[in-house]
Amino acid sequence: MEYTQLGRTGLKVSRIVLGTMNFGPHTDEASSHALMDAALDAxxxxxxxxxxYGRDPRGRTETIIGDWLAxxxxxxxxxxxxxxxxxxxxxxxxxxxxNHDRLSALNIRRAVDASLQRLRTDHIDLYQFHHVDRNTPFEEIWQAIDVLVAQGxxxxxxxxxxxxxxxxxxNEAAARHGRLGLVSEQCIYNLFERRAEMEVLPAAREYGLGVIPWSPLHGGLLxxxxxxxxxxxxxxxxxxxxALEDPAVRTRIGAYEDLLARHGLEPGEVALAWLLTRPGVTGPIAGPRTAEQLDSALRAAALTIPExxxxxxxxLFPGPGPSPEAFAW
Incomplete structure (x- = not known):
């Protein structure tokens, strides 16, 4: 397994990220533990x-991970x-x-303590804001994070x-007060969905964020x-x-699969490996339900796609091009 720095930090992480959304809803606790063991061994x-994550109830996935850590x-x-x-x-x-959701200082405090309890740990290495909260100023968010960092x-x-x-x-709000700010961005990004290349990836590179793509197979399409x-x-x-209800998409996906079949390559592994060639990408999130899917992701990490x-x-999957040239003269 290869490792890289997470954005501009000194933290070293694997080029494949183990996604756990399936743990609980689709993969039982024993199988989830086996997948985490196998991932760590690799x-x-x-x-x-x-x-x-976890659906019934929400938080179940963190509990499964916490039991494994324990x-x-x-x-x-x-x-x-x-x-x-x-x-x-x-x-x-x-x-x-x-105040039981979003990014107020009150909810951040409540949510982090609940996550720590479910995860059965005393600290979270990377705490991510799952969506934008337009009603909470970043000054309030960073103040809450400052407290959590000081508390360890x-x-x-x-x-x-x-x-x-x-x-x-x-990150400008963080910089005004001498804070580290965001160190990563988790966004949808794959061969089929490349709009992040216009604004998100350039912003991440400019501010030194590692990019962690989710849905690397676009819901299985790739x-x-x-x-x-x-x-x-x-x-x-x-x-x-x-997506496949659109005849043009079905034709394009068919051409994609035919191309890789001619070269003896697996589509899912190529989709993951392609992301590892993209500038600024730390590693895609692979969310396996089974051991076979984890093995496929691990093979992707070692795959070199022919030029x-x-x-x-x-x-087949042209990107939008850099901004502003993609939408202006």
């Missing part, structure tokens, strides 16, 4: 979760642990009290789903979905099924 040291064996010391704050914990249909509960702060201008606002349909393995669902394939991928 050198993956960067684990990502969120306080709202088994000892140096697990906590080896892992760079990242979680998130923003969403309410009540779930669909539940009553949410005021949080080491670094990151963002998720922030547009480029909010990354700039957050994971060999047409081949699996043809073989009767699994039909497309969710975002990939909606001719990279060129053809650029033709």
């Amino acid at each position: 050198g993956v040291n960067f684990f990502d979760t969120a306080n709202t 088994r000892g064996g140096g697990r906590r010391d080896k892992v760079v642990l990242a979680t998130k704050v923003y969403g309410g914990m009540g779930g669909p249909g539940a009553r949410e009290w005021p 509960k949080v080491l670094y702060a990151g963002s998720s789903n922030f547009p480029g201008y909010k990354i700039a606002q957050a 994971g060999g979905v047409l081949r699996k349909e043809a073989q009767g393995e699994r039909r497309a669902r969710g975002t990939s099924a909606l 001719e394939v990279l060129t053809e991928l650029e033709t």
